[in-house]
Amino acid sequence: MKNKNISQIVLERIKGEKIKPISRRIFYIKKVLFWTVVTLSLIIGSFIFSLILSGLFNNDWDLYDRFGFNFIMKTLPYFWLGSFLIFTILGEYYYRKTLLGHRLRYVIVIGFYMISTIIFGSIFYFVGIGDVLEKSFIDISPVYRNIILNRINFWSQPEEGLLSGIVTKIGNEEIEVKDSNGLIWSVNINGASNRNQVNLFVDEKIKITGDIIDDSLFVADEFRSW
Amino acid sequence: MDNYPYAEQTDNELVRLSLSDPNQFLYLSKRYEDKLLRYITRISKFSRDEAEDVLQEVFIKTYYNLNGFDPDLKFSSWIYRIAHNETISAIRKKVARPTVSLDSEDLKNFTDSFDLSRDLDKSFDRKLINQALSKLDDKYHEVLVLRFLDEKDYVEIADILKKPVSTVGNLILRGKKLFKEEYNKLIINKNTK
Numbered sequence: 518m519k520n521k522n523i524s525q526i527v528l529e530r531i532k533g534e535k536i537k538p539i540s541r542r543i544f545y546i547k548k549v550l551f552w553t554v555v556t557l558s559l560i561i562g563s564f565i566f567s568l569i570l571s572g573l574f575n576n577d578w579d580l581y582d583r584f585g586f587n588f589i590m591k592t593l594p595y596f597w598l599g600s601f602l603i604f605t606i607l608g609e610y611y612y613r614k615t616l617l618g619h620r621l622r623y624v625i626v627i628g629f630y631m632i633s634t635i636i637f638g639s640i641f642y643f644v645g646i647g648d649v650l651e652k653s654f655i656d657i658s659p660v661y662r663n664i665i666l667n668r669i670n671f672w673s674q675p676e677e678g679l680l681s682g683i684v685t686k687i688g689n690e691e692i693e694v695k696d697s698n699g700l701i702w703s704v705n706i707n708g709a710s711n712r713n714q715v716n717l718f719v720d721e722k723i724k725i726t727g728d729i730i731d732d733s734l735f736v737a738d739e740f741r742s743w
Numbered sequence: 744m745d746n747y748p749y750a751e752q753t754d755n756e757l758v759r760l761s762l763s764d765p766n767q768f769l770y771l772s773k774r775y776e777d778k779l780l781r782y783i784t785r786i787s788k789f790s791r792d793e794a795e796d797v798l799q800e801v802f803i804k805t806y807y808n809l810n811g812f813d814p815d816l817k818f819s820s821w822i823y824r825i826a827h828n829e830t831i832s833a834i835r836k837k838v839a840r841p842t843v844s845l846d847s848e849d850l851k852n853f854t855d856s857f858d859l860s861r862d863l864d865k866s867f868d869r870k871l872i873n874q875a876l877s878k879l880d881d882k883y884h885e886v887l888v889l890r891f892l893d894e895k896d897y898v899e900i901a902d903i904l905k906k907p908v909s910t911v912g913n914l915i916l917r918g919k920k921l922f923k924e925e926y927n928k929l930i931i932n933k934n935t936k
Contacts, residue, residue: 523772523776523780523795523798523799523802524769524772524773524776524802525769526799527768527769527772527799527802527803527806528765528766528768528769528772530799530803531765531768531803531806532765536803536806536807538762538806538807538808538809538810539807539808539810539811540810541810543810543811544810544811616813616815616816617815617816617902619901619902619905619906619907620898620901620902620907620908621907621908622907622909622910623907625907
């Protein structure tokens with residue numbers, strides 16, 4: 518297969534059109550960016566997994582018998598599960614963009630990512646980072662508190678015997694609790710069991726099971742800390 | 744074939760030299776000129792002139808991105824990847840269905856690789872081999888060309904096509920099977936006419 522002297526033509530074009538190679542720095546920055554995104558996805562994914570564990574371990578599983586499968590559906594940390602999925606896809610996508618990222622099958626890359634985030638996320642949870650993160654989110658973000666955290670929604674069903682809120686006043690047999698909608702409830706705690714030996718004080722966030730009597734009166738069977 | 748200065752230099756050394764002096768790029772491009780021109784014509788329906796135009800763009804793009812070449816990858820895989828992408832892009836612009844055009848050497852490589860003499864027990868028919876290859880889906884077609892005509896190994900093919908190595912293995916296996924089926928069908932059709 519004999520052809521024109523293409524290499525010579527190309528060289529003349531390079532010289533004639535003054536073509537210069539793109540700066541090495543651009544490729545270096547691109548490479549660093551891809552690996553940064555991959556690493557960040559792994560770290561953030563691990564934090565998210567610790568939040569998922571926090572959500573699962575802190576869930577009130579003793580109520581499963583009362584509410585059944587509906588309890589799981591209502592209290593799963595969907596936002597964090599969704600975020601975990603998004604960061605897994607992001608990590609996999611950008612890993613594939615790295616120089617040799619294409620050599621491994623998708624399932625292996627995703628599997629490696631998930632196993633790594635599960636291991637690191639579990640470590641983060643067991644050293645207490647998951648709980649600290651969740652409490653921080655609850656404190657700083659009203660959005661997180663009201664929408665993202667299903668547990669609050671679950672515990673805001675007084676007609677179902679579930680009430681939660683901040684203690685605003687403490688009496689001998691009755692306390693006042695402000696729920697997530699800002700409503701003040703009078704809660705009769707006479708005879709109610711104190712599930713995890715909560716020391717009641719003003720501004721303490723608690724969860725209460727019992728029965729609704731009227732629009733602002735609730736009789737507690739049991740109360741527990743948030 | 745390297746009857747020019749720097750014949751002893753590796754591709755990576757020539758890349759380094761080309762970056763400091765564009766004239767050295769001539770030796771690098773010369774090294775790949777014939778191989779890539781054959782590759783482009785094998786995976787496209789292009790005439791010689793069209794293939795040469797594509798090849799020019801391949802070399803320009805290679806030079807333009809020379810700083811982006813990472814020695815963790817073989818230079819040949821990298822430049823084949825550029826050639827592959829540029830050819831596919833040119834095919835799309837032309838809206839042409841890629842096909843294969845085999846010369847005598849190609850034909851021998853291909854039939855040897857496939858054990859066609861044993862499996863098919865037929866004398867080789869270049870026209871039918873071309874037809875059978877052209878009937879294959881692009882994904883099988885391109886791996887078969889790279890494996891059996893350009894004699895690339897699985898990792899190189901994976902690097903050129905940016906596909907997982909195991910996927911390349913599966914595509915080659917399936918592609919061989921489909922090729923033999925197509926070829927058999929064409930032989931039977933020919934014999935019944």
